[in-house]
Each structure stands twice: as structure tokens, then as C-alpha cells.
Amino acid sequence: MSPAGTSTLRAALAAALGASEPGAAVRPHLPPPPFGRIVVVGAGKAAAAMARAVEDAYAPDLSLGGLVVTRYGHAVPTRRVAVLEGAHPVPDAAGVAATAAIRRLVSGAAADDLVVFLVSGGGSALLCAPDGVSLAEKAETTAALLRGGADIGRINTVRKHLSAVKGGRLAAACRAPMLTLAVSDVVGDDPATVASGPTVPDATTFADALAVLDEFAPSAAAARRAIEAGVMGLRQETPKPGDPRLAGARYELVASGALAVRAAAARLEAEGIAVAVADASVMGDSTAVARRQAGEVAAALELGGWDGPVAFVYGGETTVARVPGGGGAVPETVAGRPADATAAHADPAPARGGPNGEWALAFAAALGRSDYWLMAVDTDGLDGASTAAGALLGPEALARLTPERIERALRAHDSHGLLDEVGGLLITGPTRTNVNALRVVLFPRSHPA
Numbered sequence: 055m056s057p058a059g060t061s062t063l064r065a066a067l068a069a070a071l072g073a074s075e076p077g078a079a080v081r082p083h084l085p086p087p088p089f090g091r092i093v094v095v096g097a098g099k100a101a102a103a104m105a106r107a108v109e110d111a112y113a114p115d116l117s118l119g120g121l122v123v124t125r126y127g128h129a130v131p132t133r134r135v136a137v138l139e140g141a142h143p144v145p146d147a148a149g150v151a152a153t154a155a156i157r158r159l160v161s162g163a164a165a166d167d168l169v170v171f172l173v174s175g176g177g178s179a180l181l182c183a184p185d186g187v188s189l190a191e192k193a194e195t196t197a198a199l200l201r202g203g204a205d206i207g208r209i210n211t212v213r214k215h216l217s218a219v220k221g222g223r224l225a226a227a228c229r230a231p232m233l234t235l236a237v238s239d240v241v242g243d244d245p246a247t248v249a250s251g252p253t254v255p256d257a258t259t260f261a262d263a264l265a266v267l268d269e270f271a272p273s274a275a276a277a278r279r280a281i282e283a284g285v286m287g288l289r290q291e292t293p294k295p296g297d298p299r300l301a302g303a304r305y306e307l308v309a310s311g312a313l314a315v316r317a318a319a320a321r322l323e324a325e326g327i328a329v330a331v332a333d334a335s336v337m338g339d340s341t342a343v344a345r346r347q348a349g350e351v352a353a354a355l356e357l358g359g360w361d362g363p364v365a366f367v368y369g370g371e372t373t374v375a376r377v378p379g380g381g382g383a384v385p386e387t388v389a390g391r392p393a394d395a396t397a398a399h400a401d402p403a404p405a406r407g408g409p410n411g412e413w414a415l416a417f418a419a420a421l422g423r424s425d426y427w428l429m430a431v432d433t434d435g436l437d438g439a440s441t442a443a444g445a446l447l448g449p450e451a452l453a454r455l456t457p458e459r460i461e462r463a464l465r466a467h468d469s470h471g472l473l474d475e476v477g478g479l480l481i482t483g484p485t486r487t488n489v490n491a492l493r494v495v496l497f498p499r500s501h502p503a
Contacts, residue, residue, distance in 0.1 A: 059427035059448050059496060062325060066318040066367070066494050067431060067482075073317035074433060074487045076100040076174070077107035079308035080235050084111050088168040093230070094120030094135045095156045096172030097181035098249060099128050099142070099434050100237045103486040104172040105135040120159060122172060123152035123180045128484050143200075144193045145182035153183045153219060163230035171224070171232055175239030175434065175488030177249025178210060183218035186280030186289060192216055195267075195277040202270035205337070206240055206371065210250040212271075214292050215263040215281055221246075221256035221292030226299040234303065238310040239488045241335050241370050245305050253303050256292035260284030310334075311489040314433060315369040318492060322367070327496065328360045329367055336370030336491075340409040341416040341464060343372050348420035351495060368493040372409045374438065374467060408438020410491055411469030414445035414478070417495070419460040424452035427496040431480055434488035440470040444491075446480035447473075 072078075092115060094108050101122040109132060112118050120135045125142040140149030163169050173181075184192045195216065199209045214221030225232050234253045236245065245254045264281045267274055283289050293300055312334040319332040331354075336343055351366050410430040417428065431437065431444035447455075454476045463472040473479045 059498070060446065062322070062327070062496060063427055063429040063446060063494055065325070066321050067429065067492060069321035070314035070318040070492050071433060071485055071487065073313045074237065074309045074489045076103040076237055076309070076487055077110070079237065080104050080107045080172070081111050083235055083306045083308055084108065084170070085168070085233065087112060087115055087117075088166060088231070090117070090164055090166035090168070092118040093159055093163050093167055093169045094118060094122065094172065095159055095169065096122035097124075097153075097156070098172070098174030098177035098237065099125050099484075099488040100174035100486055101172050101177075102128060102130045102132065102137045104174065104235065104237070105137065106130055106132050108170055108172070109133055109135060121152065121155050123149060123156070125176050125180065128486050130486065140180050140182070142176045142179040144196060145179045145189065147189065149180050149182045150184070150189055153181050156181070157183065157219060157224070157227065160224060161227045163228060165229050167230040169228055169230050169232040171234045171253055173234060173249045173252070174237035175490070178213055178220070181219055181249060181252060185216060185218040186283065187216050187276045191276035195271060195274045198271035198274050199266070203373070204266060204270040205373070207247050208266045208270065210247055211258045212263045212266050212277065212281070213250045214256050214258060215260050215284055216277060217250070219252050220250035221258070222251060222254055222297065222300055223292060225253035225303040226293050226297065228302070230302070232303045234305040235308050236305065237487060237489065238307055239371070239490050241311065241337050241490075243307055243310050243312070245307075254305055255295040255297060255300055257295060259291065260289070309487070309489060311369040311491075314489045314492060315367055318494060319367045322365045322494070326362065328362065328364045330354055330360070330364050331366045331368065333367070334369035336368050336372060338372055340372040340374055340412040344413040344416035345420040348417050352421060355497065363496065363498050365497070366495040369489075369491055371490045372413060374409050374412055406438070406440045406471050407467065407469035407473070408432065408440065410437040410444030410493070411440070411473055412464060412467070413493060414447060415455065415460045415463055415469050415472065418447065418452055418455050419457050424449045425497070426452070428452070428494070429480065430491065430493040431482070433485060433490060433492055435482040435485040437470070441481065442470055442479040443482040444480055445473050445478050447476075447478040451476040451478045
């Protein structure tokens with residue numbers, strides 16, 4: 055791979071991660087210290103890094119303390135805010151215990167305190183307080199929804215109605231002013247969707263949750279019983295817009311996929327590369343999206359209009375669905391959980407990779423040429439069931455990806471196995487942020503090959 059192509063793609067990734075760096079994102083949004091204590095709580099892959107930034111901003115305020123929960127391997131050293139770790143995306147007992155401690159801190163805050171809630175991608179699984187079901191039943195429900203192909207919005211509709219903290223319930227238990235600072239990993243940045251909205255009103259209902267179960271997880275019997283009890287009025291609904299218990303809760307978005315895509319595009323333009331597309335709203339099945347975007351790229355290149363190099367930049371959230379008869383892997387959000395997750399949900403096959411690896415392979419097969427560079431990564435540094443962030447491919451590696459090899463890898467959901475063979479894996483390690491995918495396709499010339 056050309057060093058220039060490699061360095062350009064890595065520079066675009068660095069710019070995107072820089073725009074998503076939790077510390078830099080959090081600091082401008084912090085208010086002056088309150089009369090009382092500063093209680094810092096949070097959940098998500100970036101929660102520890104965000105907590106350290108809050109500590110630094112308020113130092114040496116000795117009234118500051120609290121607790122955040124992050125994914126295994128995502129902790130950073132802190133001084134006054136305790137950092138606990140739990141499983142993601144299927145919750146475990148460690149996450150439940152951390153959530154119980156967070157609930158105690160929030161409900162114990164006085165009216166003259168300030169509660170700073172730090173939320174980022176992964177918060178839905180890590181901030182876990184099952185209500186109406188057991189932890190194992192909730193984990194199985196989440197896994198069933200993922201296997202069924204439910205998107206994050208529908209999954210969170212169910213999660214909110216099986217939780218004592220989601221859907222505004224955490225803020226409803228707080229007497230102090232509460233400021234939520236959010237690093238969004240969802241397309242559109244809906245506050246009610248990021249980590250299932252524990253501090254914002256919830257417009258969805260038990261009836262909505264039941265409809266999601268009917269469509270995507272009809273066999274989730276325990277969840278169905280709990281949701282049906284809510285439909286009958288036997289369980290309390292989530293706080294709705296206008297609920298006075300949420301009057302003191304304020305929400306601010308500090309980083310998102312859209313900001314990361316814009317930062318990557320700006321970095322490319324600074325190197326004299328035309329950016330034909332900068333779209334952070336991509337959703338859907340990874341393979342289907344890749345094939346559609348390859349067609350759009352091919353058409354754009356045919357039309358031309360650029361004198362020199364040109365890039366196409368995409369963000370968003372795509373998924374990997376089970377293919378009947380095509381291998382044992384499940385959606386990347388199930389396959390990507392740590393080894394200590396509930397054994398009952400162990401993957402039936404040792405497939406590696408997630409939506410970015412599959413997108414890269416499907417895009418390469420659909421475009422049918424190798425005179426370009428491609429990067430497809432998850433901004434948290436983990437693409438599904440792999441320790442790699444995703445793919446980084448140049449002309450030499452692309453030329454080795456025959457249609458037959460790609461088809462076998464896609465059917466087995468083992469994208470990273472093939473990428474590893476051709477030297478196309480990008481390994482970053484945990485980035486301690488998460489604003490979903492970044493995909494860049496770079497052509498050194500804009501006319502067709």
C-alpha cells in the first residue's frame with residue numbers, strides 16, 4: 055500500500071477521533087461549580103475519559119466525587135471518580151451492581167448539588183437495572199432482538215420498559231439539577247435513543263414495546279409478560295414529555311458521528327483532496343449499504359468533475375444480520391461482547407469481524423476495481439467480534455480480494471479473517487470514545503479506471 059494513501063486515511067481517522075475526544079468535547083459545556091457537591095456519574099465506552107476531563111476541569115474542588123461504568127478494557131486512571139467496568143453489549147452482574155451504586159448517588163444528591171451525567175455509546179448495556187425481568191431474561195431479550203434485526207431505536211424502546219433507569223427514570227429520581235453531557239453513537243443524535251435516554255423524557259409506550267417484541271423477538275416470553283403487564287397498567291410508564299420530575303434535567307450533545315465525519319472531510323480537503331460525499335446518516339445492512347454506495351461512487355466517478363484526487367466519506371450505523379445457512383455468526387453487537395458475558399449467549403461459530411469489515415469486503419466486490427484506498431472502521435476501535443477496528447486496504451490488498459474469497463467470508467461472517475490474510479486489518483486498540491462508523495474511499499484520480 056502506498057505510504058501516501060495509508061497516511062492520508064490514518065490522518066482522516068485521527069481527525070475524526072480528535073473531534074470525538076471526550077475530554078476536549080466535555081470541557082466547554084461544564085458550568086461553574088454549584089454551592090453544594092459535584093456528583094459525577096455516567097455510563098458508556100467514553101465514560102471514564104469523560105469523568106477524568108470533568109475532574110481536571112473542576113480541580114482542585116474537593117467536593118467532587120462519583121462513579122461511572124465503562125466497558126471492560128476502557129477504564130482510565132481517575133482521582134475522585136470511581137471507575138467500574140461491565141459487559142457490553144449484553145449486560146452482566148458487574149454492570150447491574152455499578153448501576154445500583156449510580157442510582158444511590160443520584161437519588162442521594164441534595165437540591166444545592168449538581169449531578170453531571172456522562173453518557174456515551176454502550177450506555178444502554180452498561181447502565182442496567184432490570185425491572186420486571188431478571189438480568190438473564192433481559193440479556194436474552196436483547197440478544198433475541200439483535201438476532202431478529204431490530205435497529206437500535208426499537209431495541210431501546212423495549213429496554214426502556216424493562217428498566218428502572220432508562221427512559222428518563224434516572225433523572226426522575228434526582229432532586230438536584232442534572233446536566234447530561236452526551237457523546238452520541240446513534241444516527242440523528244436523538245437524546246431519547248442515546249443509551250436509551252435515562253435522563254430525558256420517553257415518548258414510547260408499553261404498547262410500542264410490545265409491537266417491537268411481536269415483530270423481532272416473539273419468543274421472548276419473560277419480556278412479553280412484563281411488557282403486557284405494563285400495557286394493562288400494572289407497571290408504571292416511563293416519564294413523558296412535560297413530566298415535572300424532569301424539570302431540572304438539562305441535556306447537551308458534546309460529540310457525534312456527524313462531527314467526526316465533518317472533521318475527517320476537512321482533514322482530507324486540507325490535503326487538497328476533493329470530498330464528493332460527507333454523509334453521517336447511513337443505516338441498514340452492511341452488505342446492502344456497501345453495494346448501494348459502490349454503485350453511487352461508480353456513477354459519480356463516471357461523471358467526474360474533479361481535477362485531482364477525490365474522496366467519499368461516510369458515517370452512521372450499519373448492522374450484520376444472520377444469513378440463513380451462511381455461517382453461525384450473529385449480529386456484530388452480539389458477537390462483539392467480551393468473553394465474560396453470559397455463557398448462555400456464546401457465539402456458535404468463531405467468526406471475526408463486524409459491520410465495517412463486511413462493508414469493506416462488499417464494497418470492494420461491488421466496485422470491481424483496485425486503484426483506490428479504502429478505510430472502514432468503528433470509532434471505538436472494535437469492529438464486532440475482533441480486536442481490530444476494521445479495514446484499511448490499498449490497491450495491492452484490494453487486488454487480492456477475489457469475488458469468490460469475499461463471498462465465502464461474507465457468508466461465514468468472517469470478514470476479519472480474510473482481511474487479515476491480505477494485510478488489510480486496522481488495529482487501533484480501544485479509543486475510549488464511540489461515534490460509530492467512519493468509512494473513507496480515496497481515489498488518486500477521479501476518472502474511471
